[in-house]
Amino acid sequence: DTAVSQTPKYLVTQMGNDKSIKCEQNLGHDTMYWYKQDSKKFLKIMFSYNNKELIINETVPNRFSPKSPDKAHLNLHINSLELGDSAVYFCASSQEMDNQPQHFGDGTRLSIL
Amino acid sequence: GENVEQHPSTLSVQEGDSAVIKCTYSDSASNYFPWYKQELGKGPQLIIDIRSNVGEKKDQRIAVTLNKTAKHFSLHITETQPEDSAVYFCAASKTDKLIFGTGTRLQVFP
Numbered sequence: 001d002t003a004v005s006q007t008p009k010y011l012v013t014q015m016g017n018d019k020s021i022k023c024e025q026n027l028g029h030d031t032m033y034w035y036k037q038d039s040k041k042f043l044k045i046m047f048s049y050n051n052k053e054l055i056i057n058e059t060v061p062n063r064f065s066p067k068s069p070d071k072a073h074l075n076l077h078i079n080s081l082e083l084g085d086s087a088v089y090f091c092a093s094s095q096e097m098d099n100q101p102q103h104f105g106d107g108t109r110l111s112i113l
Numbered sequence: 114g115e116n117v118e119q120h121p122s123t124l125s126v127q128e129g130d131s132a133v134i135k136c137t138y139s140d141s142a143s144n145y146f147p148w149y150k151q152e153l154g155k156g157p158q159l160i161i162d163i164r165s166n167v168g169e170k171k172d173q174r175i176a177v178t179l180n181k182t183a184k185h186f187s188l189h190i191t192e193t194q195p196e197d198s199a200v201y202f203c204a205a206s207k208t209d210k211l212i213f214g215t216g217t218r219l220q221v222f223p
Contacts, residue, residue: 004156031209040215041151041200041215041216042213042215042216043157043202043213043216044213045210045211048209048210050209055209056209056210058210090156090157092156097208097209098206098208098209099144099145099164099206099207099208099209101147101159101162102147102159102211103159104149104156104157104158105156106154106155106156107154107155107156
């Protein structure tokens with residue numbers, strides 16, 4: 001009965017490869033997010049979607065492409081992976097867009113070799 | 114844009130003592146201030162939040178205070194327990210974008 005689930009939990013891959021991370025929420029929320037947490041634990045928003053529509057795109061390289069097939073899913077595809085992409089990526093969801101509690105998944109640790 | 118500063122970066126306390134973590138924000142239009150706890154290998158978990166029309170909120174051993182004039186807000190944990198050990202993040206928001214502080218690593222020693 002996990003609320004926000006991400007797969008995979010760990011992702012180890014070579015520089016230049018393309019990879020995807022999947023996220024699903026069973027809370028019935030309208031809004032979903034992707035965050036990046038770097039090695040110093042700094043959390044920064046990357047994208048948000050509301051009812052499948054892109055709302056926030058926070059100056060993320062266009063190698064990162066989120067896709068929301070429906071309100072319960074928000075996937076993240078990354079092309080041409082670089083060393084600097086190594087981080088923990090968190091998916092989150094909230095009932096509505098503005099000033100609502102956000103529920104986070106347990107993260108996907110991406111390591112680029 | 115909004116900037117959130119958080120202090121201290123690390124905090125060690127004896128079990129049973131109180132812990133206080135402080136944050137300041139730059140955008141006076143921010144009106145929502147959540148606090149998250151992140152345990153090792155887990156995602157951030159909301160522990161308490163406060164909105165700008167309230168000065169203080171309490172939930173058992175956890176309380177948050179907000180000073181809108183000074184643009185400060187603080188997390189207070191009383192009677193700390195070893196299971197309170199984690200990284201704590203404050204955040205501020207005025208619309209749909211949460212801006213996080215840099216985190217405080219709290220260690221509670223038995």
